[in-house]
Amino acid sequence: MSETFVLDGQEIPFAPGQTIIQAASAAGVYIPRLCYHPEFKPHGSCKLCTVKVNGRHTASCTFKAAPGLQVESNTEDLNAERRTLVQMLFVEGNHFCPSCEKSGDCQLQATAYELGMMSPHFDHFFPDRPVDASHPELLLDFNRCILCSLCVRASRDVDKKNVFALAGRGIDSHLIVNAASGRLADTNVALEDKAVQVCPVGVILKKRQGFKVPIGQRTYDEVPISGHVPAPAALTEEI
Amino acid sequence: MVNSGGLQSILRKYEGNPHNLLQILREVQEEEGWISPDRVAALETALAVPRSKIIGAASFYAFLHLQPVGRYRILFSDNITDRMLGNQALMEQLCQLLWVEPGKVSEDGLVSITTTSCTGMCDQGPALLVNGRAITRVDEARIVEIAELVRNQAPLSEWPEEYFRVEDNIRRRDILLDSHFEPGSSLRALHARVETEGMQASNTRSWREGLPRGLVGPATMLDEIKRANLRGRGGAGFTTGLKWEACRNAPLAEGQDRIVVCNADEGEPGTFKDRVLLTSYADMVFEGMTLAAYAVGARRGFLYLRGEYRYLLEHLEGVLARRRRDNLLGHSIIGIPGADFDIKIHVGFGAYVCGEESALIESLEGKRGTPRNRPPFPVTHGYLDQPTIVNNVETFAAAALIALNGGEWYKNIGTAQSAGSKILSVSGDCERPGIYEFPFGVRVVEVLEACGARNTQAVQVSGPSGFTIAAHEFERRICFEDIPTAGAFMVFDQTRDMFEVARNFVHFFAHESCGFCTPCRVGTSLLKNLMDKLHNGHGSPYDFEEIEKLNHILQAMSHCGLGHSACNPVLDTIGKFRPAYDARMAHQDFTPAFDLDRALSQARQMTRRDDEQAHFAAEHGAAQ
Amino acid sequence: MEVTEKKKLKVATTSLAGCFGCHMSFLDIDERLFDLLERVEFDRSPITDIKEVGVCDIGLIEGGLCNAENVHVLREFRKQCKVLIALGACAVNGGLPAQRNHLPLTDILSEVYLSSPGLGNGLIPSDPELPLPLNQVHPIHEVVKVDVFIPGCPPSGDAIWKVLTDLLSGKAPSLGHGLIHYD
Numbered sequence A: 001m002s003e004t005f006v007l008d009g010q011e012i013p014f015a016p017g018q019t020i021i022q023a024a025s026a027a028g029v030y031i032p033r034l035c036y037h038p039e040f041k042p043h044g045s046c047k048l049c050t051v052k053v054n055g056r057h058t059a060s061c062t063f064k065a066a067p068g069l070q071v072e073s074n075t076e077d078l079n080a081e082r083r084t085l086v087q088m089l090f091v092e093g094n095h096f097c098p099s100c101e102k103s104g105d106c107q108l109q110a111t112a113y114e115l116g117m118m119s120p121h122f123d124h125f126f127p128d129r130p131v132d133a134s135h136p137e138l139l140l141d142f143n144r145c146i147l148c149s150l151c152v153r154a155s156r157d158v159d160k161k162n163v164f165a166l167a168g169r170g171i172d173s174h175l176i177v178n179a180a181s182g183r184l185a186d187t188n189v190a191l192e193d194k195a196v197q198v199c200p201v202g203v204i205l206k207k208r209q210g211f212k213v214p215i216g217q218r219t220y221d222e223v224p225i226s227g228h229v230p231a232p233a234a235l236t237e238e239i
Numbered sequence B: 001m002v003n004s005g006g007l008q009s010i011l012r013k014y015e016g017n018p019h020n021l022l023q024i025l026r027e028v029q030e031e032e033g034w035i036s037p038d039r040v041a042a043l044e045t046a047l048a049v050p051r052s053k054i055i056g057a058a059s060f061y062a063f064l065h066l067q068p069v070g071r072y073r074i075l076f077s078d079n080i081t082d083r084m085l086g087n088q089a090l091m092e093q094l095c096q097l098l099w100v101e102p103g104k105v106s107e108d109g110l111v112s113i114t115t116t117s118c119t120g121m122c123d124q125g126p127a128l129l130v131n132g133r134a135i136t137r138v139d140e141a142r143i144v145e146i147a148e149l150v151r152n153q154a155p156l157s158e159w160p161e162e163y164f165r166v167e168d169n170i171r172r173r174d175i176l177l178d179s180h181f182e183p184g185s186s187l188r189a190l191h192a193r194v195e196t197e198g199m200q201a202s203n204t205r206s207w208r209e210g211l212p213r214g215l216v217g218p219a220t221m222l223d224e225i226k227r228a229n230l231r232g233r234g235g236a237g238f239t240t241g242l243k244w245e246a247c248r249n250a251p252l253a254e255g256q257d258r259i260v261v262c263n264a265d266e267g268e269p270g271t272f273k274d275r276v277l278l279t280s281y282a283d284m285v286f287e288g289m290t291l292a293a294y295a296v297g298a299r300r301g302f303l304y305l306r307g308e309y310r311y312l313l314e315h316l317e318g319v320l321a322r323r324r325r326d327n328l329l330g331h332s333i334i335g336i337p338g339a340d341f342d343i344k345i346h347v348g349f350g351a352y353v354c355g356e357e358s359a360l361i362e363s364l365e366g367k368r369g370t371p372r373n374r375p376p377f378p379v380t381h382g383y384l385d386q387p388t389i390v391n392n393v394e395t396f397a398a399a400a401l402i403a404l405n406g407g408e409w410y411k412n413i414g415t416a417q418s419a420g421s422k423i424l425s426v427s428g429d430c431e432r433p434g435i436y437e438f439p440f441g442v443r444v445v446e447v448l449e450a451c452g453a454r455n456t457q458a459v460q461v462s463g464p465s466g467f468t469i470a471a472h473e474f475e476r477r478i479c480f481e482d483i484p485t486a487g488a489f490m491v492f493d494q495t496r497d498m499f500e501v502a503r504n505f506v507h508f509f510a511h512e513s514c515g516f517c518t519p520c521r522v523g524t525s526l527l528k529n530l531m532d533k534l535h536n537g538h539g540s541p542y543d544f545e546e547i548e549k550l551n552h553i554l555q556a557m558s559h560c561g562l563g564h565s566a567c568n569p570v571l572d573t574i575g576k577f578r579p580a581y582d583a584r585m586a587h588q589d590f591t592p593a594f595d596l597d598r599a600l601s602q603a604r605q606m607t608r609r610d611d612e613q614a615h616f617a618a619e620h621g622a623a624q
Numbered sequence C: 001m002e003v004t005e006k007k008k009l010k011v012a013t014t015s016l017a018g019c020f021g022c023h024m025s026f027l028d029i030d031e032r033l034f035d036l037l038e039r040v041e042f043d044r045s046p047i048t049d050i051k052e053v054g055v056c057d058i059g060l061i062e063g064g065l066c067n068a069e070n071v072h073v074l075r076e077f078r079k080q081c082k083v084l085i086a087l088g089a090c091a092v093n094g095g096l097p098a099q100r101n102h103l104p105l106t107d108i109l110s111e112v113y114l115s116s117p118g119l120g121n122g123l124i125p126s127d128p129e130l131p132l133p134l135n136q137v138h139p140i141h142e143v144v145k146v147d148v149f150i151p152g153c154p155p156s157g158d159a160i161w162k163v164l165t166d167l168l169s170g171k172a173p174s175l176g177h178g179l180i181h182y183d
């Protein structure tokens, strides 16, 4: 592992084929992200991981590391831009954290905290997105979907089921499930599915968990999300 | 209704290949009017594709319908040029005549009426599509007739031919449009050049000396294209020779081929020159593709034809069939051993973003048209991961011309960095809208004079994602060194409100955003809402700050060119037509986007109150 | 003495469509309230008569906009306050009340008053004294300019204290980890 690039002044080693975010994670440096998950093929859609490479904005979850790159990430400007993206995600859906089971464990919320988001800033869209409670064990609250496609990738690539898919276009983009009825109960989803575990926000929820862990004692209450840098899964093979 | 036999024959035609999913869906819809759950279920089994993927892909495209849309589906083209020609009133008139609300299907399931993005008939608008067929020059009288035909349920084949007449309106010809092209002539000219002067023609030592004989032809073609200094006509102006060379040099994995794609998505509002090229110069375009295939070593080609030009499909298939008969396609083209190439036509379904080359490839593969992460680029990993070149229609036509006349000849036309000619699609406020071919470097004012524009306030060059050019800039030149263009040239005279022009464009981008990335999916909608806020008289200087902020985010963070350029019209018009915006700054203080008084409407209706307390007084509306 | 009196900042609070939880939290800043009182002067809560507030330096507002009266109060309050603070989830994003926003108000009113059994005479109250509900619940920043936001349902006393002390010392208020939360 001889080659390095520079991230906010720090030399970061990387293995051939690694993306900037993978190398940064391996070095314990947090770059905000929502649609990136070390176990899946990068999607590059949320744009939270945007950094400046040699002065140009680019998504660090898809951009391959190369020797000598000058990368800026933790700057006031970039964090302000990321904050705006998070605000966009908040007003696009319906996020009422006080009544959300995911609160405290939610990566959108934790990222917003990390970026110092004090308000959603924009006018809310208040979209109408009916909840799917058809499944006996699982609830789908689409109000909180940020279209990161992690469940889609997990179901397709790991579970080999294609339970979830993105549909529609533009601001009408939305998540669908693989059933003629359109209801989760009529799919072959199972509680153990990877797709059920990966949602970074409060869409895919196990029923009757109802505040098992009290608010204030959840994942990101103690340690902020920047302290939870997940190591890239493929790292061992790549290095 | 197609019976399942119909479905079977469609499936057979497309070899039951899931990559052809979208074409299969199109054919199903062309027979049945929509894609019913039954059909989705049948395809799920036949193609072994999960229904979530079928629905996911189909619902991406504006022209594929998973719900019934009426036996007559009427879409009014809603480009700014259609608006200037009164499309809104015409649509209202038709809705009234047919008793249907815009965007809804009439109760008897007969008809639905709504708007669609520019249909590429700007020089003969206002235009509409009925069941995918373009009707041009719509006026009040025609609307009355159309209403009658719909009410009587007359099949489209019985509607007057005249409605569907699409003119070429070629107003100025130059090297390309005046070339009297003979099918096959470019291929033969190239071949002749290889045979006779081929060796000398090449100025690159390595392959003059080292190339095996069979590769001299392709190298000569590449050489001519490079010597011509041809740059792509789709907007970005990428050097065609470099693209082709990169594809040619890309390694092929086992079982892979190289692919040539002609981008005829022509979605940029105000652009219609590819339509004319495909109508009257199709041989030139296909020949350019064939030359490209020869140059890069491709055996398969696609023409990605925008859904709005579906009516050209039979004509184009006819040209392809003739070319096959004449040995201009197929095996050993014009007798060159190993020169094998054929072209398939893929029809699009109303998605501007599919003009972006990687989204186009996704769509070709039967998927949602979202742009890919790049690198890798299509030249190495394109259609089904094979090395692929994507070029604009006009680029291929120019390539044919270059093969015919030589790169040296071509290079000397136009300007230093913009060789050759450019075909402009002129529309808007002028006497003679239509197609104008000029050598690169033509000044804006010359085009305005040629088309008979008077009292011109502004020109939108290259469509909404291009540049708003104000009167003091009319001496500027159309070329890559100054104002690059994909071809649109929309003229606005002094009576036009440039704020409304920009607002129309912003609506276009919000409608066409693919929704993949956060900044563009949400940002274009926020920008649209802000422009509507100003339009509705709720603007204040605070909104200016907001617009600037969104512009920055869109430019910096978006995933593809659509998001990057979505704020261009706003930035340009704010910069150059500020008074049009200032007139909208009705308030100094922050003002809500929504009408407060109207926000009480439902409560008033339910309580039947109309007293003073049941309203926000006007002065309140204007206060903080 | 005179001088310090004059330098005291005037602070006022008011409540719109909220639950008073945020006001309670405000009192949670406990003994620090006394510190605060050295530096600020509290105006009466203006809910009863907004005109009485008079000009103040900092205004804290709890709750979102559910009805016409909320809008009137908010606008008057905005006019009087140099720095307006949205206090708590409801003011910041509409909160719980805004969860009705995907339903048409007409449906809600008929559901509540006309079709659900047990509720009175099956009439929608139309007393002119009653403020009319808005079609949708709005966070306050959608109607007036808001200078500072303190999210949370309710925000902790510590968070409110931090923002106020930041403001008093002329800093841009900021909440670090643990203080910023939306639940």
Ligand SMILES: Cc1cc2nc3c(=O)[nH]c(=O)nc-3n(C[C@H](O)[C@H](O)[C@H](O)COP(=O)(O)O)c2cc1C
Pocket (backbone or CB within 6 Å): B231, B232, B233, B234, B235, B236, B237, B238, B240, B263, B264, B265, B266, B267, B268, B352, B353, B354, B355, B356, B357, B358, B390, B391, B392, B393, B395, B560, B561, B562
């Ligand atoms: C949103 C978007 C839409 C585009 N639409 C078209 C189009 O309709 N036709 C086209 O030729 N190029 C279009 N392009 C450009 C293509 O991505 C690509 O650059 C072009 O087809 C390359 O051909 P050329 O090199 O011959 O210009 C579009 C690009 C973007 C970002």
Ligand code: SF4
Pocket (backbone or CB within 6 Å): A094, A095, A096, A097, A100, A101, A102, A103, A104, A106, A107, A108, A109, A144, A201, A202, A203, C182
């Ligand atoms: S998903 Fe996250 S951000 Fe959304 S309401 Fe739940 S906790 Fe809040």
Ligand code: SF4
Pocket (backbone or CB within 6 Å): A144, A145, A146, A147, A148, A149, A150, A151, A152, A164, A175, A198, A199, A200, A201, A203, A204
């Ligand atoms: S449901 Fe969750 S994992 Fe799936 S796309 Fe939405 S936010 Fe992402």
Ligand code: SF4
Pocket (backbone or CB within 6 Å): B353, B370, B371, B512, B513, B514, B515, B516, B517, B518, B520, B521, B558, B559, B560, B561, B562, B563, B564
């Ligand atoms: S910029 Fe817009 S069109 Fe392009 S990928 Fe993002 S959402 Fe899609």
Ligand code: FES
Pocket (backbone or CB within 6 Å): A032, A033, A034, A035, A036, A043, A044, A045, A046, A047, A048, A049, A050, A059, A060, A061, A062
């Ligand atoms: S994490 Fe990179 S774009 Fe979402």
Ligand code: FES
Pocket (backbone or CB within 6 Å): C017, C018, C019, C020, C021, C022, C023, C062, C063, C087, C088, C089, C090, C091, C095, C152, C153, C154, C155
């Ligand atoms: S009013 Fe304070 S949390 Fe709702």
